[in-house]
Every structure is written in structure tokens, then in C-alpha cells.
Amino acid sequence: xxxxxxxxxxxxxxxxxxxxxxxxxxxxxxxxxxxxxxxxxxxxxxxxxxxxxxxxxxxxxxxxxxxxxxxxxxxxxxxxxxxxxxxxxxxxxxxxxxxxxxxxxxxxxxxxxxxxxxxxxxxxxxxxxxxxxxxxxxxxxxxxxxxxxxxxxxxxxxxxxxxxxxxxxxxxxxxxxxxxxxxxxxxxxxxxxxxxxxxxxxxxxxxxxxxxxxxxxxxxxxxxxxxxxxxxxxxxxxxxxxxxxxxxxxxxxxxxxxxxxxxxxxxxxxxxxxxxxxxxxxxxxxxxxxxxxxxxxxxxxxxxxxxxxxxxxxxxxxxxxxxxxxxxxxxxxxxxxxxxxxxxxxxxxxxxxxxxxxxxxxxxxxxxxxxxxxxxxxxxxxxxxxxxxxxxxxxxxxxxxxxxxxxxxxxxxxxxxxxxxxxxxxxxxxxxxxxxxxxx
RNA sequence: CGGGGCAUAGCGCAGUCUGGUAGCGCAUCUGGUUUGGGACCAGAGGGUCGCAAGUUCGAAUCUUGCUGCCCCGACCA
Numbered sequence: 006x007x008x009x010x011x012x013x014x015x016x017x018x019x020x021x022x023x024x025x026x027x028x029x030x031x032x033x034x035x036x037x038x039x040x041x042x043x044x045x046x047x048x049x050x051x052x053x054x055x056x057x058x059x060x061x062x063x064x065x066x067x068x069x070x071x072x073x074x075x076x077x078x079x080x081x082x083x084x085x086x087x088x089x090x091x092x093x094x095x096x097x098x099x100x101x102x103x104x105x106x107x108x109x110x111x112x113x114x115x116x117x118x119x120x121x122x123x124x125x126x127x128x129x130x131x132x133x134x135x136x137x138x139x140x141x142x143x144x145x146x147x148x149x150x151x152x153x154x155x156x157x158x159x160x161x162x163x164x165x166x167x168x169x170x171x172x173x174x175x176x177x178x179x180x181x182x183x184x185x186x187x188x189x190x191x192x193x194x195x196x197x198x199x200x201x202x203x204x205x206x207x208x209x210x211x212x213x214x215x216x217x218x219x220x221x222x223x224x225x226x227x228x229x230x231x232x233x234x235x236x237x238x239x240x241x242x243x244x245x246x247x248x249x250x251x252x253x254x255x256x257x258x259x260x261x262x263x264x265x266x267x268x269x270x271x272x273x274x275x276x277x278x279x280x281x282x283x284x285x286x287x288x289x290x291x292x293x294x295x296x297x298x299x300x301x302x303x304x305x306x307x308x309x310x311x312x313x314x315x316x317x318x319x320x321x322x323x324x325x326x327x328x329x330x331x332x333x334x335x336x337x338x339x340x341x342x343x344x345x346x347x348x349x350x351x352x353x354x355x356x357x358x359x360x361x362x363x364x365x366x367x368x369x370x371x372x373x374x375x376x377x378x379x380x381x382x383x384x385x386x387x388x389x390x391x392x393x394x395x396x397x398x399x400x401x402x403x404x405x406x407x408x409x410x411x412x413x414x415x416x417x418x419x420x421x422x423x424x425x426x427x428x429x430x431x432x433x434x435x436x437x438x439x440x441x442x443x444x445x
Numbered sequence: 446c447g448g449g450g451c452a453u454a455g456c457g458c459a460g461u462c463u464g465g466u467a468g469c470g471c472a473u474c475u476g477g478u479u480u481g482g483g484a485c486c487a488g489a490g491g492g493u494c495g496c497a498a499g500u501u502c503g504a505a506u507c508u509u510g511c512u513g514c515c516c517c518g519a520c521c522a
Contacts, residue, residue, distance in 0.1 A: 030464095
């Protein structure tokens with residue numbers, strides 16, 4: 006992509022209303038624009054990152070055997086009356102009537118709908134276990150949306166639903182999701198912390214929230230630093246390994262503000278291992294048994310030929326929130342550096358040319374073609390802006406690697422820079438090799 | 446929902462108290478000089494001052510109503 010062709014409306018100044026670092030960066034870098042309170046349009050750069058995060062989430066869901074589907078944003082009120090949540094959900098649910106005066110709603114979550122689909126189509130224990138998920142826009146009419154896409158009304162969420170015959174099996178499904186979640190966040194280069202949580206309005210009796218650590222997060226968390234050293238990649242997807250992982254994450258002390266006990270913290274964790282920091286909730290998993298299957302009659306026949314309610318769980322990840330969360334975690338001193346897997350581009354080519362000397366740009370175009378032929382997605386700054394202006398824009402865009410074509414680059418070696426690191430002189434072949442390796 | 450604030454050019458703001466027909470910075474366009482961390486000079490375009498009614502010779506400015514947005518509190522991916 007050429008920067009002169011990219012719809013990349015940079016803002017130098019943003020309203021004092023944008024308090025959060027991620028909110029400011031997303032506005033400045035032309036990733037999003039607000040269209041109403043808590044409702045945003047995603048511009049090309051923002052959408053590219055959003056889609057890439059979505060893809061990582063998808064791959065990790067598929068990896069544990071969850072199957073993707075897509076349920077609508079608009080749902081009938083009927084099934085919500087069946088589950089009893091039509092009244093419980095209150096003002097947060099956006100209610101709509103169609104021309105026939107039928108009651109509809111913009112889905113804040115999908116337990117009812119997926120349960121309906123399940124009960125109409127699955128009748129035997131032989132079809133279990135089953136995990137279905139979709140990645141869809143949700144709407145929750147928050148009383149006070151704020152902080153950009155961090156807490157908005159319309160948001161993109163990955164939600165999975167598990168169906169099992171027994172509680173024991175349901176916990177296995179729950180554990181698979183636990184594993185998939187930690188892998189997902191690790192691939193996004195985030196330190197995620199699973200915390201035992203109260204399950205709130207979705208209801209049930211086992212639940213964890215996943216908090217990613219960022220200085221500017223909203224929730225206060227207390228933890229044993231040893232949790233940060235656990236290598237997620239040292240576990241595989243086998244039942245045994247997953248159980249080990251869960252116990253590795255469950256044993257050391259960790260708690261959010263509400264559940265924190267200073268006394269217990271001091272007893273269990275030595276002073277040098279104690280860490281009090283901030284976090285952002287990006288995922289939440291629940292096991293809730295037959296909370297929905299019972300009122301909605303989602304039954305299967307078991308081996309004995311008896312009709313039994315299925316055991317269910319639901320598992321959410323705030324995909325659009327993750328975009329902001331990654332920025333909160335990865336943006337340092339106004340310089341954003343995306344993890345390569347979700348960066349809008351793999352590498353930026355920055356020629357420092359001017360009107361009277363376009364040789365750097367000519368050279369950059371050749372490099373751009375070479376990278377393109379090697380399946381590396383580069384962004385080339387083909388404008389005549391001053392160098393400082395170019396660098397500032399790229400600090401916002403956050404592409405992690407740069408090739409700078411200026412006085413330092415020669416015919417052979419190119420000035421290669423990883424953001425927030427020292428530059429090094431590499432040949433184009435070395436750069437291609439390096440990026441390919443990093444991309445995996 | 447309770448309490449408070451704001452709405453003026455694409456963006457950020459001043460002007461409102463004390464009424465006289467709108468201004469600054471950035472961005473945009475033209476020309477020229479610049480070019481390793483948000484350059485400079487000269488010129489140009491761009492605004493029904495959120496909407497509606499009222500007061501007045503005259504309203505961005507005063508009054509009333511409405512709408513939108515934001516901030517502080519309880520909820521949430």
C-alpha cells in the first residue's frame with residue numbers, strides 16, 4: 006500500500022474528552038471515528054487491526070474444536086421471554102418493534118438464540134460435546150459509554166457456547182476454552198491473568214475473567230509475580246496438559262480489587278513477589294449448567310434413552326476492546342508498536358526524499374516490489390513530507406519494522422529499524438528472511 | 446438514572462458576562478524555499494455560530510423549549 010493512496014486521516018489534536026491513551030491514538034491514527042455515543046466507525050487502518058485480532062481469536066477457537074457460525078444481530082423477544090431474561094436485562098437491552106409491532110431486540114449476547122438452535126437440531130448425546138461460536142456485533146445500551154472502543158455500546162465480541170451431557174464433560178469444555186484464551190492472548194503478546202470471578206447476570210457457578218496487564222487499565226489487580234513467568238507455550242491441548250496449565254495458573258495468588266485480601270496476599274506471597282497493578286478485562290468464561298437448557302427445554306437423549314437437560318457454558322472475548330487493550334499495553338511514550346501478527350502492515354518503507362532528489366523514493370519503490378513478491382505487506386511512504394512528519398505519523402501507525410532510505414542506507418545495506426530498538430544495516434534478503442521468520 | 450458542563454470552519458479552540466453581522470492555531474489548495482523527529486514565506490478557499498421559538502432597529506451573545514455530546518457516581522466483553 007502506498008501512503009498517498011491510504012485513507013489515513015491523521016489528527017494532530019484530539020478533543021480533551023479523549024482521556025485514554027488508546028482512545029487518543031485510535032483517533033489520531035485515523036483508526037476510528039465516533040458516530041454517536043459509544044458507537045464507532047472503523048476506518049481502514051483500524052479495521053485491518055480488528056480483522057487480524059479476530060483472525061487470531063478464530064484460529065485459537067478452531068484449534069480446540071470450536072465451530073464457527075454466525076447468528077444475527079437482531080433477535081426475537083420471544084426466546085428471551087422463554088429464558089426469563091427479557092425483563093431481567095432491563096434498560097441495557099435495546100428493544101425494537103418492527104412494522105407488524107413484533108418485539109425485537111438488538112442482541113446483547115446469544116445464549117437464548119444458540120440454545121434454541123441447539124434444541125431444534127440436536128437430540129442425542131452422540132452429538133456431544135459441541136462447541137459453537139460466532140464473532141458478531143453486540144449492542145448493550147450502557148448508561149455511560151466512555152473511553153472510545155474500550156467501553157462502548159456497539160462492540161465486536163467472540164462468544165462461544167458449549168453443550169455437554171454431564172457436568173464433568175462441561176468442565177472439560179470449560180477448560181479447553183481456558184487454554185484457548187491464554188493462547189490467544191499470548192499470541193497477541195499480552196500478559197493475561199485468569200481470575201476467578203463472580204459470574205454476574207449471565208449466571209452460573211464457575212467463571213473466570215481474563216485480565217490483561219496494562220498500567221492504564223481500569224481494574225486494580227494483585228498478583229504473585231511468578232504468574233507472569235508461566236510459559237503458555239509449554240502446554241499442549243491434551244486434557245492432561247490443560248489440567249496442569251490450569252493448576253499452574255490457579256495456585257499462585259491473584260485477585261481483583263473486590264476479592265483481594267491484604268492479609269492473604271501477605272501470607273501467601275513474599276514481598277519481592279508481590280505485584281499490585283492495573284488490568285483490563287478482555288475475556289470472561291462461564292459454566293452455568295442448565296440455567297438456559299432447563300427453561301428452554303434443550304434436551305438430549307442419554308444412553309439410557311432418558312431426556313436430560315444439556316450442560317452449558319459460554320465464553321466471551323471482547324474483540325473490539327482488545328484493539329484498545331493492546332494499545333494500552335504496547336504503546337510507550339506516544340510510540341505504538343503492534344505485535345506483528347496484528348499489525349496493519351508488516352513493515353514500513355520510509356524514503357527521505359525531496360522534490361529535487363527522488364532517488365530514495367525510486368529505490369524504495371523497488372524494495373516495495375521485492376517485498377510484495379515475497380508476500381510481505383509493506384506500506385510505502387511516497388509523499389514529500391518532511392522526515393520528522395513522516396516519523397511522527399509512523400509512530401502513530403505502529404508498524405513494528407521500518408526500512409529507512411536516507412543517507413545511511415547504501416546500495417547494499419539498508420537501514421532497518423525495529424521500533425524502540427537500535428537500527429541495524431541489513432541487506433534486503435536478510436530483511437525478508439527476518440520478517441518471514443517473525444511471521445512464522 | 447442523580448449531579449455538573451459543553452455545542453462557533455475538517456480538527457482543536459477564543460469570542461457570549463457587557464447584543465452591532467465572526468476570529469486564531471492546525472489541516473486543505475496555489476506558488477516558492479526547505480528536508481534524519483510534527484519546516485518557512487506569500488496568497489487562497491472553507492462557517493445557516495446544534496435546532497426551534499421569543500425579546501430587540503439589530504442575536505453566536507439575552508430568554509424559553511428541544512436535541513446531541515462529554516465529565517463525576519452504581520453496571521459490563
